[in-house]
Amino acid sequence: MNHKFEIFPRVPLIQQATPFLPLDRLTELFNVSLWIKRDDMNGVGAGGNKVRKLEYLLADAKQNNASAIITGGGVQSNHASTTAICAKRLGLKSYLALVAAVPIENEHYQSNGNVFLNQLCNAEIKRFPKGSNVNKCIEQYAQEIEKLTGSKPYEICMGGSNVIGSLGYIKAALEIASQMKAHGIKFASLVHASGSAGTQAGLIVGFYLAGADVDVLGCSVVYDKPKISQMVLELCQQLSQLLGITNVNWAEKINVNDSYIGDGYGLPGKATWESIDIGIETESIIFDPCYTGKAFNYLLDLLREQSSLLRKNTIFLHTGGMVGLMGYQNFTQKIQSDQSLY
Secondary structure (H helix, E strand, O other): OOHHHHOOOOOOOOOOOOOEEEOHHHHHHHOOEEEEEEOOOOOOOOOOOHHHHHHHHHHHHHHOOOOEEEEEEEOOOHHHHHHHHHHHHOOOEEEEEEEOOOOOOOHHHHHOOHHHHHHHOOOEEEEEOOOOOHHHHHHHHHHHHHHHHOOOOEEOOHHHOOHHHHHHHHHHHHHHHHHHHHOOOOEEEEEEEEOOOHHHHHHHHHHHHHOOEEEEEEEEOOOOHHHHHHHHHHHHHHHHHHHOOOOOOHHHHOEEEOOOOOOOOOOOOHHHHHHHHHHHHHHOOOOOOOOHHHHHHHHHHHHHOOOOOOOOEEEEEEOOOHHHHOOOOHHHHHHHOOOOOO
């Protein structure tokens, strides 16, 4: 492991490596070696990739003597609820700036799933209208809190995807590389949902540090390819500067597909739901409609097309999100009746 990486403080929320398992039925179906990394099963709250980022972000908050934290996202933000859960464990008060980023107004979406978890954690929530910039809302809310309390909460950006949070997926990449070695896997493609860029950037830099031959294939669920690629590139550059890595062309390591955004962030189409069904029917694995369902749809299409992007071994990174699924109950009936999904 890179010595500079080891010096960064970390709150050990995840106590052991998350499962790395073969997808036996899909492997047989497509005649390709398929594996899954279950970061949804990390033992913290409802699991998911945000916990890895929070190990470093909350350690930094503690080092800065924070007594409260603030972050934000969409109404059903997995990151927001996970932050509230982890903050409780550390005795930190949490504030959440939630933006109406998804045009779903039914009661399930507006009050169930992650919204309910936020309430269980006694997080203080302020909602912002559609079109608001999440990070600007976090800053605005933080200023309001400081005026009211005299103390400014520690700010965590959307998705925890800054250079500190991205360290979590450097650690994850090193963990995956170790598990690949244990299973005799020398090279692979890895498919995952790419939202706010931190997971993808951390994986790319982490596999470089590990000397692992892994192509990281991001399925964008929010931004078009030029924007998310630039976001990933900037984080890779910041991480390399932080870690003293030189002479690496990070741009050539970035691969993003933006064809699965569909009607927009948080809006799953028929193909996403069909992919979720396939995950359950073949491997008894549940994916969510916002992130992993779309990324799994991407993986299935790559397999069906026998795409050259997939190597002999392929890993799907399950980044979590099942709690958010609970906000989409009304979709099943509408799909079956072929009504408008929204």
